[in-house]
Amino acid sequence: MPGGLIVGKVTDANTQAGVDGATVTSTDAPADDTTTVATPDDPKVGDGFYWTFSHATGNHPVSAAATHYTTATATADIAPDSTTSVNLSLKAGQLKVTPASIAKTVAWGKSAAQTVTVTNTGTAPATLKLGERSGGVVVQQAGAPLDLVQGSYSPLPLAGKAAASGGAAAKSAAKPADSVQSASGDAWQPIADLPVTLGDNAVETYQGTVYSAFGYDGRDTLNDMYAYSTNSGAWTKLASARDLREAPVHGLIDGKIYVTGGWGVGVQPDPKTEIYDIATDTWSTGANSPKPYGGVGSAVVNGKLYSVGGCTASGCGFTDVTVYDPQTDTWASVAPYPEPVSWSSCGGIGGKLYCSGGTRTAGSTTHAYVYDPATDSWSAIADQPTDAWGAAYTVANGMLLVEGGATQSGRVLSNQVWAYQPSDNTWTALPNANASLYRGGGSVGFYAVGGMAGAGTPTKVAEVLPGYDQPETTDVTWLSESTGTVTVQPGASATVTVTVDASAPEVTQPGVYSALLTLGTDTPYRLAPSSVSMTIKPPATWGKIAGAVTAPGGAPIVAATVQINTSAAHYTLKTGKDGTYELWLNVHSNPLQVVAAKDGFQPAVATVRISKGATTTQNFTLLKD
Known part of the structure; x- marks a missing residue:
């Protein structure tokens, strides 16, 4: 059969690494195509290797394409009954987002803004898509050994x-x-x-x-x-x-x-x-x-x-x-x-x-x-x-x-x-x-x-x-961005304003609120999400009540109900896995009636007065029925 072999590598123009899974095609004979692969048995060749037979000989264009890359084309002088080497380099955008994390301290009911810079260090235009996710960064610990x-x-x-x-x-x-x-x-x-x-x-x-x-x-x-x-x-x-x-x-x-x-x-x-x-x-x-x-x-x-x-x-x-x-x-x-x-x-x-x-x-x-x-x-x-x-x-x-x-x-x-x-x-x-x-x-x-x-x-x-633990639809009400998408040309930069707002409906207590700014791109490179934290200072007239609910002997009582009653409002809390609870309130709410209860235990009641800018501790030991 007349024709010749085309052999070469497809590499990333930004990293010079081989690109596996790219499709290499003879433009004039589209049926002559192949896919680049890794060559673990021959480390001198490296990743992104391909070879294919070409029915066409002489000067013909050869193209390489891969997801999130721009298609590259080169002209090959394909020698009959021989091997012709053709290497192709794929261009792609490559984004860098700074700062990598955002931390703001704001007063109760106020807001703060952070300018985020998006820079394209790659060789093709790139688009960044921003999203939100409740909760902080997931810190991965060691998994179990592989068990087949x-x-x-x-x-x-x-x-x-x-x-x-x-x-x-x-x-x-x-x-x-x-x-x-x-x-x-x-x-x-x-x-x-x-x-x-x-x-x-x-x-x-x-x-x-x-x-x-x-x-x-x-x-x-x-x-x-x-x-x-x-x-x-x-x-x-x-x-x-x-x-x-x-x-x-x-x-x-x-x-x-x-x-x-x-x-x-x-x-x-x-x-x-x-x-x-x-x-x-x-x-x-x-x-x-x-x-x-x-x-x-x-x-x-x-x-x-x-x-x-x-x-x-x-x-x-x-x-x-x-x-x-x-x-x-x-x-x-x-x-x-x-x-x-x-x-x-x-x-x-x-x-x-x-x-x-x-x-x-x-x-x-x-x-x-x-x-x-x-x-x-x-x-x-x-x-x-x-x-x-x-x-x-x-x-x-x-x-x-x-x-x-x-x-x-x-x-x-x-x-x-x-x-x-x-x-x-x-x-x-x-x-x-x-x-x-x-x-x-x-x-x-x-x-x-x-x-x-x-x-x-x-x-x-x-x-x-x-x-x-975040369901599919997540809207962080206290976090917003000036735009959801931004496209950046090679060598250029763009800015996005990220705002945290302590007056959002989701914000009910002073403390530290955490979220993630997700960063999706149309490039081959994954961007880690940016952590966002908002620390809200309590108003000057507020104080905190906190404590633990335990059984005799000191064992924490999980999911105990703590009812805090004031002259103007009622608050119902549940103790965590360590048996603790806490709540910030205006000192004008004094005095507080605090009731701790759990099925199988006798309830307990206390009267508490909180102080400005301080934590007042009220612990409960519940006796079994």
Whole structure:
């Protein structure tokens, strides 16, 4: 066949590092293309290497393209029956934001501003998109060692005959349920065990409570609902649903948990939609799902519940995507998923649906996609680093979080944790979890609750990675920016004014308020968020009352109620995990009547007078009833 080889490297014009994953194409013969790769077996070559055969010879343009780079083109004199070297350099913007953090001290009810400079040190125009997130910087501690558990892990239902044919090998190969947390780190923190062993459960977090519903306990499919209080540190059994379900679709919308699908009686997908009202601890029903499945990727986007792919009783991997609107109690079908899938990890971010990973009856995938409801279309995004499926997942802090799951086409359980950030289309490794599990539930927190140590071995394990507690929609009322986006040319700078406002409705007490200024770019380089702190000084006429509520012997009483009554107002506080409370008030509120109470204890009352600019301590020791 006439033609010649083209060989070379594609590099980053800013860093001179090789760019893997770039597409190199012969412009005059588009079918002659290839993708650059790393060459770990030949370090002298380095990353960004490519070779491809060209049917065209002589002078022809060759182009290289990669996400977040401008396309580069060079003319190659392609010699027939020989090798021609063509190197290409890709230009991109590269932004620097200063200062890296903002700290302001303001008087009560006042505001302060900070000028932030954005400089483009790269070789192409770049755009910065600013966002807000409550809370401070997440300080990552050491995760557990990587723990890969060999086995054969089935995506099929675990209850009934379907599990019998697919679970025996995994059951014998996996770790016992009581040893899955033997290799622990400092990042993920164990919480109280579930009251029962459980996998294939639906998990949601709402106002400081983690809910776990349905699932498989190793013998039976359940309809139970359990709630974990982050204040008391204990699980409580709540009202049970009507139907039994294993691995259902689920989502939290306006204080209600919507559940449908999942394998029910006879391991057939259950079409009934059940709705749990958190405020009343009651269940009701909605419109039946037109295409129920188990092992589904589910998420809430714009107040609607999405169901992506799934499994029947005997097979996995479907492209069906349906959406439930609670306002009209109706279901609709939308654009199908780009490939057959089940057990994917999904989440709603910025009004779009993101899904990654997943499996079919045979084989799994690293592919990830985003769905835009406005255009009813799916688009490819950066692949998930591993082919994890059946992971515990959620959306928090503006990212899709994926913990554990089965990898290597269902032959290995992993404790790896990944975070996908849509603003720059990148995946980042988070600390490894303490347990290698799959088919458990995840929720904002980042909580991972239950899961399987083998195809038929559910666990009681529950753990949390602190710091990932911000739901998808976050507006920091006391923080604002003069613009949401700014585009900067190479070598140029621009400024943004960031304002902190102590008069915002969110500000109810003096003290230190923390937030993050998120920095998304259209460049290949990720920017760490900027921390923002606002320290509010109390007015001159204010004082603070503080103290602790303990049991005899000094043990703190968690979630005790502290009622502070004045002639003009009443304040209700809850003690923290260390049993403490505090509140700033105007000294004109004196005297204060303070009541401490907790179920199972006798209440205590004290009269307190606070002083200007000082802390008055009032401790309580509650006697048991």
